Amino acid sequence: MSLDVLQRFLLDDLDIRGAVVRLGPVWRRIIADRHYPEPVNRLLGEMCVTSLFVTEALKQPGRVTFQVRGTGPVSLLVVDCDERLNLRALAQSGDDIEQGTARTLLGDGQLVLSLDLPSMRQPWQSVVPLEGEGIGDIFEHYLSLSEQLPSRLFLAATAEGAAGLFLQKLPAADTRDPDGWNRVEQLAATVTDDELISLAPDALLSRLFPEEVVRIFDARTVIHETPEDWDKVRAMLRSLGREEVESVLQEQGAVIVRDDLANREYRLDRDAIAAIFDEAPPTLH
Missing domain, CATH: 3.55.30.10 (Hsp33 domain)
Known part of the structure; x- marks a missing residue:
């Protein structure tokens, strides 16, 4: 049981x-x-x-x-x-x-x-x-x-x-x-x-x-499942804007996003941040 x-x-x-x-x-x-x-x-x-x-x-x-x-x-x-x-x-x-x-x-x-x-x-x-x-x-x-x-x-x-x-x-x-x-x-x-x-x-x-x-x-x-949600993290960072995110990157060397409810941490380096803001935005239909 x-x-x-x-x-x-x-x-x-x-x-x-x-x-x-x-x-x-x-x-x-x-x-x-x-x-x-x-x-x-x-x-x-x-x-x-x-x-x-x-x-x-x-x-x-x-x-x-x-x-x-x-x-x-x-x-x-x-x-x-x-x-x-x-x-x-x-x-x-x-x-x-x-x-x-x-x-x-x-x-x-x-x-x-x-x-x-x-x-x-x-x-x-x-x-x-x-x-x-x-x-x-x-x-x-x-x-x-x-x-x-x-x-x-x-x-x-x-x-x-x-x-x-x-x-x-x-x-x-x-x-x-x-x-x-x-x-x-x-x-x-x-x-x-x-x-x-x-x-x-x-x-x-x-x-x-x-x-x-x-x-x-x-x-x-009862279960406890907390799958990674990188799309949500990327969308949140885009909403903050490139200038603010890169200022954090410059100061700390990496951007760390903490999902407290899922007890999970996301760490993004310079290449990962660049990819977020350089990729083409989604097309709206």
Whole structure:
């Protein structure tokens, strides 16, 4: 079984749906060589897990980008996830970060969702203030506004793995069992960070809800693919203009373009820069 999975489930008798995410190698590739402080890894990992829940729940396939911008020691968290569950992410922060809640580390700020669907002419964007102490609280608040369905998130992340449990109360839940949502919330709240990260989804659900009928759907694999995109780099440099690009080349001996979201660096020497500006521009038809 893959260590990077999203597994949806339904508590059949209660009309409560949910999902489990477990990330291992994908998460470690995302943060490889970034040297984020431990509190930053935790926030970014929890946000990656939550973004997978949101992307999987879309009514039609699309790409979701979440940005959390704050005034605290952690100034930016960005997670991008598409319909293939291809996950990319980055963070910006100071070097000397102490432990604290998301609220302490982010300060005041906002959560920005950009949704890009094939049916849209341009991405749709939503902006909400940061509410709550943790990443789970922030996204529970967002989901209460966007979907108007009670939702709970239980999240964990270390440098080795990230994981989470998502629960959502569907409209007929109270009719099926008036105490069902409260009971499931209390059971889910007993989960530990170690259980979230180390247990396979089916084992986790059996541990938490032994008396409930749990229907588990086919697992989906989470991936982290960041192919090189030289056309995008060349177009960006052309937009800056030859004079500005060559001034950087003169000063530094090479032009380095950093794609932080893909954790990739492009290095161009004098010949590569000359080729960009000397080649014929594309013909418009």
